[in-house]
Structures are given as C-alpha cells and as structure tokens.
Amino acid sequence: xxxxxxxxxxxxDRALVAAIALVDAEGIAALTMRRLAADLGVEAMSLYxxxxxxxxxxxxxxxxxxxxxxxxxxxxxxxAAGGNWRTRLRSRFLAARAVMLRHPWAPALLTxxxxxxxxxxxxxxxxxxxxxxxxxxxxxxxxxxxAFGSLALGFAQEVFQPAAGAEVDADAxxxxxxxxxxxxxxxxxxxxxxxxxxxxxxxxxCDSQTEFEFTLxxxxxxxxxxxxxxxxxxxxxxx
Amino acid sequence: xxxxxxxxxxxxDRALVAAIALVDAEGIAALTMRRLAADLGVEAMSLYxxxxxxxxxxxxxxxxxxxxxxxxxxxxxxxAAGGNWRTRLRSRFLAARAVMLRHPWAPALLTxxxxxxxxxxxxxxxxxxxxxxxxxxxxxxxxxxxAFGSLALGFAQEVFQPAAGAEVDADAxxxxxxxxxxxxxxxxxxxxxxxxxxxxxxxxxCDSQTEFEFTLxxxxxxxxxxxxxxxxxxxxxxx
DNA sequence: AGATCAGCCTTACGTCGTAAGGCAACCATA
DNA sequence: TATGGTTGCCTTACGACGTAAGGCTGATCT
Numbered sequence: 001x002x003x004x005x006x007x008x009x010x011x012x013d014r015a016l017v018a019a020i021a022l023v024d025a026e027g028i029a030a031l032t033m034r035r036l037a038a039d040l041g042v043e044a045m046s047l048y049x050x051x052x053x054x055x056x057x058x059x060x061x062x063x064x065x066x067x068x069x070x071x072x073x074x075x076x077x078x079x080a081a082g083g084n085w086r087t088r089l090r091s092r093f094l095a096a097r098a099v100m101l102r103h104p105w106a107p108a109l110l111t112x113x114x115x116x117x118x119x120x121x122x123x124x125x126x127x128x129x130x131x132x133x134x135x136x137x138x139x140x141x142x143x144x145x146x147a148f149g150s151l152a153l154g155f156a157q158e159v160f161q162p163a164a165g166a167e168v169d170a171d172a173x174x175x176x177x178x179x180x181x182x183x184x185x186x187x188x189x190x191x192x193x194x195x196x197x198x199x200x201x202x203x204x205x206c207d208s209q210t211e212f213e214f215t216l217x218x219x220x221x222x223x224x225x226x227x228x229x230x231x232x233x234x235x236x237x238x239x
Numbered sequence: 240x241x242x243x244x245x246x247x248x249x250x251x252d253r254a255l256v257a258a259i260a261l262v263d264a265e266g267i268a269a270l271t272m273r274r275l276a277a278d279l280g281v282e283a284m285s286l287y288x289x290x291x292x293x294x295x296x297x298x299x300x301x302x303x304x305x306x307x308x309x310x311x312x313x314x315x316x317x318x319a320a321g322g323n324w325r326t327r328l329r330s331r332f333l334a335a336r337a338v339m340l341r342h343p344w345a346p347a348l349l350t351x352x353x354x355x356x357x358x359x360x361x362x363x364x365x366x367x368x369x370x371x372x373x374x375x376x377x378x379x380x381x382x383x384x385x386a387f388g389s390l391a392l393g394f395a396q397e398v399f400q401p402a403a404g405a406e407v408d409a410d411a412x413x414x415x416x417x418x419x420x421x422x423x424x425x426x427x428x429x430x431x432x433x434x435x436x437x438x439x440x441x442x443x444x445c446d447s448q449t450e451f452e453f454t455l456x457x458x459x460x461x462x463x464x465x466x467x468x469x470x471x472x473x474x475x476x477x478x
Numbered sequence: 479a480g481a482t483c484a485g486c487c488t489t490a491c492g493t494c495g496t497a498a499g500g501c502a503a504c505c506a507t508a
Numbered sequence: 509t510a511t512g513g514t515t516g517c518c519t520t521a522c523g524a525c526g527t528a529a530g531g532c533t534g535a536t537c538t
Contacts, residue, residue: 034494044518108351111396125426139432143454149396150398156388159349214382219457222458223457271524273525284487284528288484
C-alpha cells in the first residue's frame with residue numbers, strides 16, 4: 001500500500017512470465033532481449049539486473065516448464081492413486097504431455113539445453129519410486145528411464161515436425177505421394193490405408209494422443225515381460 | 240589436366256564437405272557463413288553463389304547425414320540378409336547409430352529442421368517393407384514407425400545431454416548426489432547400484448550401446464505381441 | 479578483338495547479445 | 509532538512525551475425 005510506484009518494478013518473475021507469454025504466442029524465435037524488454041515497457045539492458053543473460057533466461061523458461069510438469073504430474077498421480085505402476089506412470093506422462101501441448105516450443109528448448117534443470121531430479125525420483133514399488137530392479141528401472149526418454153516429459157521424439165501453418169496443401173501432398181508411389185509402394189499404401197481421419201498428410205502428421213499412448217503401452221508391455229527377467233525376451237540376436 | 244587453375248573453384252559440394260568437417264571438429268555453433276568461407280579461403284558472400292543461404296546450408300548438412308545413414312543402413316541390412324524382421328531392423332538402426340556417433344551434432348540438427356529431407360522417405364520405405372514382410376499390418380507398422388521415433392535414425396532422445404568436456408568432476412557429482420540422497424533416495428540408490436562401469440555420473444550419463452539396444456528390444460518385444468492383435472496387450476487402462 | 483559471363487570480392491544494413499557507465503529516485507542517517 | 513549511498517533503469521557502443529546490392533576480373537566464345 002502507500003502511493004503506487006511510478007511503475008511496477010521489474011523482477012525475475014515478471015520477466016519470466018512475460019517471456020513465456022511471448023514464446024507461447026509467437027514462438028521461440030521471437031524471444032529477444034530487446035523484444036522482451038519492449039513487452040515489459042523497459043529497455044533491453046534493464047533485464048540484466050534481474051537475469052544473467054539470454055542463456056539464463058532460457059534456463060528460467062526450462063525451469064518454469066519443468067515446474068509446471070511436476071505440478072501437473074503430481075496432481076494427476078494423486079487422482080490415480082491406488083493404481084498399478086502402469087496406470088500411475090501413464091497418468092504422470094499424459095499430464096506432462098498436456099503441459100507440452102500448451103507450450104509447443106518446450107520440447108525443442110528442453111532438448112537443446114546442456115544443463116539439467118534442477119526440478120527433473122525430483123521428477124525422476126517419483127517415476128523411479130513407482131517402478132521400484134512395482135517390483136522392478138534398479139537395473140531394469142534404470143533402463144526403463146532411458147527407454148521412456150522424452151515420453152516421460154510428455155513429448156515424443158518428432159524427428160521432423162512439419163512446420164506450423166502448412167495445413168492447406170493436403171491434396172498437394174497427397175498428389176506428391178501418389179507420384180512417388182511407384183518408388184515407395186509400402187509408404188504410399190500405408191498412407192492410403194491410414195488416411196481416414198488424419199488431415200495433415202506428411203510423415204510427421206500424427207503425433208496424436210493415440211500414437212503417444214501406443215508407444216507408451218508398447219514400452220510398458222515390454223517392461224512387464226522384463227520385470228523379473230534379466231532383460232527383454234530376446235536381448236541379443238546372434239551375430 | 241592443362242594448367243592448374245589459380246584455385247579450386249568453389250562448389251556446393253566443396254562447401255558442404257567443409258561445413259561437415261568444421262561442425263564435426265568444432266560443433267554446430269562454429270558454423271558461420273564467414274567462418275566457413277574463411278575455411279575455404281573465400282569471402283562469405285561467395286558462398287551465396289552456391290548455397291541459398293544459411294538455412295539451405297543446414298538443409299544440405301541434413302541431406303548429407305541422411306544419405307550417410309541410408310548408405311550405412313542398406314549395407315548393414317545386406318550383410319544381415321535372411322534374418323527375421325527384428326534382426327534386419329536392428330542392423331539398420333545400429334548402422335544409423337554408428338553414423339550419429341560420427342556426427343554428434345546431427346541429432347540436434349535433425350530435430351530442429353522443419354522440412355523433411357527427401358532421403359528419409361526412401362529410408363522409411365525400407366523399414367516399412369521389413370515390417371510388412373514380417374507380417375505386420377499397415378496399421379501396426381505405422382504405429383511402430385512412430386514408436387521407433389529417433390531410434391530409427393540412430394539416436395535416442397537424450398533429453399538432457401551433459402555438455403561436452405565435463406568429465407573430470409565425477410566425484411563432485413557423486414558428492415552432490417550423496418547430499419541429495421535424503422530427498423532422492425531411489426535415485427541415489429539407483430546411481431549407487433549402477434555406478435559400476437559408468438564414468439560420467441550425471442542423469443544423461445549413459446546413452447550407451449546397451450541402453451540403445453535395450454530400448455530397441457523392448458519395442459520389438461512389444462511389437463511381437465501386437466503383431467496379430469489390434470494393439471498392445473493392454474492398450475487401455477480403465478478411466 | 480570485343481562481348482559475355484561466371485565467380486569472387488567489397489561495402490553496407492539491420493539485428494542480435496551484452497559491456498560500461500550515467501542519471502534519477504529512494505532510503506537511512508545526521 | 510541536508511547528505512551520501514544504493515537501487516533501478518537508461519544511453520551509448522562494440523563486435524558478430526546473415527545477407528542485399530553491386531563492382532571487379534579473368535576465362536570463354538564469336
């Protein structure tokens with residue numbers, strides 16, 4: 001209280017909130033020190049009193065996303081309490097995925113960072129606890145963590161994402177694939193067979209909920225088999 | 240033959256070869272139009288007579304890597320001819336992985352591009368052919384492709400890569416984890432249990448051959464189960 | 479010999495991250 | 509109330525980046 005300040009003073013938190021809003025709206029490329037400052041009604045260099053540079057800003061974004069994941073996942077698992085390990089892990093991963101869908105820039109940012117955000121340790125601790133509680137050895141649980149990979153944080157490795165805003169040339173891509181069907185018969189046949197509900201006919205056209213959950217179940221099935229054994233059913237093929 | 244030219248003329252190929260050499264040696268951040276030109280004994284703008292800008296250069300790098308993968312994978316599968324679908328896919332994926340190990344910058348570059356390199360269509364056609372030949376439906380084969388994700392191109396989704404050159408603080412990290420063991424008991428226990436042969440004790444410490452193959456086998460096991468069925472063993476958990 | 483042209487260079491612009499230092503409003507103290 | 513420090517923001521400036529526009533040079537062709 002008291003007389004209001006001439007303007008709300010800057011702070012690390014205010015900067016991060018504005019940065020997330022900016023990146024959600026216009027993509028990671030729009031996040032510039034100058035632009036962020038402008039959005040805050042301030043000059044670029046003022047940000048340096050609250051953030052240790054651009055890299056620090058990006059680290060802050062990552063920390064924020066991880067925190068959002070942890071919150072969502074904890075809540076989701078609370079709601080799914082009492083289930084078996086599959087159900088509980090599913091709840092966590094799908095909650096994480098919901099966060100990622102809100103922040104499409106997050107996967108690329110996460111995978112580009114070279115420092116591990118502090119929050120993920122706790123997150124993995126939670127996953128690990130579920131696995132151990134589910135009867136897995138530390139050995140298998142460790143490998144399971146690796147196998148989950150980015151799925152644990154809510155996103156699939158979409159090796160080639162089709163760029164936002166290229167949706168209208170559906171029949172153009174279809175024609176292209178038809179032209180290639182001579183050299184790529186299986187691919188053309190598969191796309192033809194699968195093109196019933198998909199609207200975006202590129203190779204990366206369906207990181208849908210279905211694909212995400214299918215992969216998850218595939219891994220869970222494999223893990224279930226491996227739970228007591230030394231490894232997967234056929235860990236080695238003869239050389 | 241004839242009198243040697245004053246200097247070897249520039250070309251798209253020479254530029255790409257130099258770019259790959261530069262990036263292999265000093266990382267993707269060192270790849271600058273000016274720097275690349277300097278390596279070629281030329282001015283930056285000269286590159287624009289052979290390449291359509293920086294993005295085009297990166298596209299060229301991606302195409303080159305994909306071509307290398309395709310070559311290696313084709314050869315590997317030839318050597319493994321006659322095997323079952325698992326063996327043949329394994330050969331391809333492990334060959335791709337060998338390529339990635341030669342170009343550590345490739346995964347990040349691949350996942351950051353928004354256009355699909357032309358060569359991957361043929362690559363996926365080959366994988367698809369193996370799956371169909373192995374008795375899978377187009378439906379399951381399609382989902383398998385998604386499930387493989389980046390594994391098909393030879394790299395695991397290493398969400399947090401520990402930055403090159405941070406190897407010496409092994410016991411520092413160990414001490415840190417020991418300090419955290421109170422709050423992260425399972426994680427600490429797992430690391431302690433698994434820290435027999437690993438030398439780089441961070442969360443991302445082991446994208447080793449073992450983890451890669453384990454994940455692969457996990458997926459193969461799951462797929463084997465799903466081959467005739469409509470999906471994984473327990474595709475849905477009760478809501 | 480003169481014209482054409484590919485290949486390379488020079489110069490310059492706008493944008494980026496950020497180092498260095500200035501200035502004005504606030505607070506505690508006397 | 510005067511004073512001196514501190515905090516918070518701004519101004520200016522530098523070097524690096526990608527690249528647009530246009531100039532020069534030497535090989536090739538008629």
